[in-house]
Amino acid sequence: MVSAPFLYAVLLLAVPVAAIVMFSFWSQSYLDLDTTLTLKNYREAAADPIYGQLLARSLWISLVVTVITVVTAFPIAYFISFHVAPGHKSLWIFLVTIPFWTSYLIRVFLWKVILGYNGVLNSGLLGIGVIDAPLTFILYNLNAVVITLAHAFAPFAILPIFVSLERIDRSLLEAALDLGETKVSAFLRVTLPLAMPGIVAAVLIVFIPTIGDYVTPRLVGGPGGLMIANMIQTQFLKLNNAPMGAALAVIAMIMVTVVATAFVLLNRRFLKGRS
Amino acid sequence: MALISLSGIDKYYGTYHALRDISLEIEGGEFFSLLGPSGCGKTTLLRTIAGFETPDKGVLTIDGRDMARVSANRRPTNMVFQSYAIFPHLTVAQNVGFGLRRSDLTKAEKAREVGAALEMVGLGGYGARAAHALSGGQRQRVALARALILKPKVLLLDEPLSALDKKMREQMQSELRQLQRQVGITFVLVTHDQEEALIMSDRIAVMFEGEIAQLATPQDLYLRPNSRRVGEFIGMMNLIPGRMDRDGSQMIGDIPGLGRLPIVPDLLTDGQGPGDCTFGIRPESMSLVFNGELPTGKFVDGTVVERAYYGDMTYYEVLLDGGTAPVTCSMKNLVSRPVLDAGARTRLAWEPGALIVFDAA
Incomplete structure (x- = not known):
């Protein structure tokens, strides 16, 4: 008997992934799809430096975005959990989700407006005389991609960290003070380790989607800020080379799997035995 | 000279008057209980002694030292919390040794102290266990060992037995009493259970609505309650x-x-x-x-x-x-x-x- 949820999972998850994997072992000869199994695409991906470079850059951007997002999200989550009156916490969490009210695409465009040559930031800084000429290192490069992605994913990082902070029994912190720790050392010895599951969750939630993002690099990345997903899109659509695109997609997927698995194992270690 | 002396302590939460002009003295080596119904201010008073609450008025001295400017982490008091507050990410031994980080002891000396403290509360050999794998009674013993290992002048206990079942509670009552005699440290216990207070204490302060209604030995309190309310609260x-x-x-x-x-x-x-x-x-x-x-x-x-x-x-x-x-x-x-x-x-x-x-x- 095949149950409905199983069928659903097979159709929506397994079949598309299997199709991609299958495509990656085929090849394209002009307009026709050659369905003989071959490792040609993988060989090409390994041989041509452009792919390796794009993969490395994607990984790097995701890591930087993840670190920046989580590091900036933590103080916000901490403030809401520890310094906002209990009755106001849900309001604050609601406010955190405000960026979601506009589409992702529009938010990326807005960063273009903010970071552009004649943008809000440059004209503002010029106006108050901090700079003499518009800054050019903030748009159409890696920095712009990092800033835009970090902003877009901030709520995803704030929420799991907030939840893990909320679950910390406040008497544990008093116990740490009672046993001679200062507020800072109590934070390092108790709060931070206990918030770890939330931090690891935030890292995963930010890292996994950013590595495959293609809207942001396309719009604000310029030529130097393109990522692997842009190449996959180009292979599939412009170059009409679905097998090569599929092979790159599989490689990116494996990369994500490796990093995510490492984090999940880390999370297990921290979660071990928590109620 | 009393070990702990409170005089004229007042505490407000907004307009709520939690402690009203509390004055009392607790002697060294005494087992002292704060007894009262929930909301009477007994826990607030205990937390004031611990340094987690700042009184709005009045003077608290411990061992002759004014505690007004001494924060909780530098007071000669340690506390057993109602929830026990066992660190879930640490082992039993790491929990017990938590407060020793700042001491000058070597690693081996610390391990020996932790072992001795666990032995004292009947948990010898439990050091490597994960804290979350303990039963309620064991958690309580770990909390006790963790506080006593620092050799405080005063041990504060916030309803330490209320989460245990009846049998376990009765056993811990006599064990706590024995332990107190053995270590000679002043114990200040907060409880709403009059029987528990009578069994364990040298002296009891009965509190209602932020005030001390009567302060006496268990026998005096039982035989000579000074008001109808105390009489009704203690026994039948x-x-x-x-x-x-x-x-x-x-x-x-x-x-x-x-x-x-x-x-x-x-x-x-x-x-x-x-x-x-x-x-x-x-x-x-x-x-x-x-x-x-x-x-x-x-x-x-x-x-x-x-x-x-x-x-x-x-x-x-x-x-x-x-x-x-x-x-x-x-x-x-x-x-x-x-x-x-x-x-x-x-x-x-x-x-x-x-x-x-x-x-x-």
Whole structure:
């Protein structure tokens, strides 16, 4: 008997992934799809430096975005959990989700407006005389991609960290003070380790989607800020080379799997035995 | 010189007056209890001593030192929290050794101290266990070891036994008492359980609504409660509304059901004069007269209204002839004593010396 949820999972998850994997072992000869199994695409991906470079850059951007997002999200989550009156916490969490009210695409465009040559930031800084000429290192490069992605994913990082902070029994912190720790050392010895599951969750939630993002690099990345997903899109659509695109997609997927698995194992270690 | 001295402590939460002019002294080596119903301020008072609450007025000194500018982490006090506050990410040994980080001991010395502390609370060999794998009673022992390892001048215990089941609680009560005698550290216990306070304490402060209602030894508190409310809170007490009249140099009490008799000044809680008042008498100061027994005291007749059989004891509700409401009297169950049913006529003996006179309700 095949149950409905199983069928659903097979159709929506397994079949598309299997199709991609299958495509990656085929090849394209002009307009026709050659369905003989071959490792040609993988060989090409390994041989041509452009792919390796794009993969490395994607990984790097995701890591930087993840670190920046989580590091900036933590103080916000901490403030809401520890310094906002209990009755106001849900309001604050609601406010955190405000960026979601506009589409992702529009938010990326807005960063273009903010970071552009004649943008809000440059004209503002010029106006108050901090700079003499518009800054050019903030748009159409890696920095712009990092800033835009970090902003877009901030709520995803704030929420799991907030939840893990909320679950910390406040008497544990008093116990740490009672046993001679200062507020800072109590934070390092108790709060931070206990918030770890939330931090690891935030890292995963930010890292996994950013590595495959293609809207942001396309719009604000310029030529130097393109990522692997842009190449996959180009292979599939412009170059009409679905097998090569599929092979790159599989490689990116494996990369994500490796990093995510490492984090999940880390999370297990921290979660071990928590109620 | 008292080890802990509080004078004129006041604490407000907004407009709520949590502690009202609390003054008391706790001696070194004493087992002191703060007893009261929930919301009476006993935990706030304990947390004030620990340094987690700052009083709005008043002076707190520990060992002669003013604590106003000493934060919780530098006070010579350690606390056992109601939730035990065992660090879930650490092992038992890491929990117990948590406070030793700042000490000058070597690693080996610290390990030895932790081992000794665990041994002391009966958890020898549990050091490597994960904290979350412990039972309630074991968590409590870890919390105790973690606090005592720092050799504080004062150990503060916030309702430490309330989360345990009855058997475990009774066992921990005697163990805590023994431990306190053994280490000689001053224990300050917060509890709402009057029995627990009576069993464990050298002295008890009964608190109501942010004020200390009575501060006395367990025996004094039980035998000589200074108000109707304390009498009702500690143990069981029959409260019978009646009146007193002056007859020459003597006061005569008129107690419905128990009759008229002279009241000696010792029985008054607040120098009460003639007029309406409430007479209090404990259930064990009255007994049913069974065939062949020759109790002393005064005798009255009545009818059993209800009885509750507890195995070792039977509690009878007896409506005395001439009384307005039934009184409770407790009888130890002996082989020679029958258990009376509701409706049975009986004779009741009582000790006039056990009476206490409170203000009228």
